[in-house]
Amino acid sequence: xxxxxxxxxxxxxxxxxxxxxxxxxxxxxxxxxxxxxxxxxxxxxxxxxxxxxxxxxxxxx
Numbered sequence: 001x002x003x004x005x006x007x008x009x010x011x012x013x014x015x016x017x018x019x020x021x022x023x024x025x026x027x028x029x030x031x032x033x034x035x036x037x038x039x040x041x042x043x044x045x046x047x048x049x050x051x052x053x054x055x056x057x058x059x060x061x
Contacts, residue, residue: 002038006054016050032057 021041025033
C-alpha cells in the first residue's frame with residue numbers, strides 16, 4: 001500500500017475520512033492530517049487538490 005500523509009483544514013477531515021482510501025493520519029496529529037491510500041483512491045482531481053492544500057498549509061509560517 002502506498003500512503004501519503006497530507007495536512008488538511010480541520011473542518012474538512014470528518015467528511016474526508018468517510019471516503020474510501022482516506023484515513024485519520026497514522027503517527028500524525030489527527031486534527032490536522034489525513035492519510036491517503038494513493039493506490040486505491042480514484043478521484044485524481046481531488047487528490048491533486050488535497051496535495052495542493054497540504055503544500056499551502058505546510059508552507060505557512
